[in-house]
Amino acid sequence: MKELNRKYVLHIPIHKFENNQVTRIKMDELIEELTNRLYDNNYTSFYMTNVTGHYKNRAFDEILITIFTSKEQNQILPDTIFKQWFKENNNTLKQESFAFEYNNSLYIMEADE
Numbered sequence: 027m028k029e030l031n032r033k034y035v036l037h038i039p040i041h042k043f044e045n046n047q048v049t050r051i052k053m054d055e056l057i058e059e060l061t062n063r064l065y066d067n068n069y070t071s072f073y074m075t076n077v078t079g080h081y082k083n084r085a086f087d088e089i090l091i092t093i094f095t096s097k098e099q100n101q102i103l104p105d106t107i108f109k110q111w112f113k114e115n116n117n118t119l120k121q122e123s124f125a126f127e128y129n130n131s132l133y134i135m136e137a138d139e
Contacts, residue, residue: 030095032094034128039086105128
């Protein structure tokens, strides 16, 4: 039996708040880029879930990518891949912060960190 005891959940925004309006982002290519990076780093099995989030009295849709892994499985961790992808694409995403989960903790990072 194989145990995958590390759980990552990447919170992918699919809307941006700009000019006092919530606008949907064209995400197909960006999601493909992120999932390809995960595949390239041997994360070949993960789950994508559409959910509704709430932030600052605004409701918005987002995608959660859930990855189960173990310490030995990969060299570059999913949160590292996500942080790099997010920073490279925030000119399109236009987010003030982003979030990911690791095991039982939620990490919220400012977009410019």
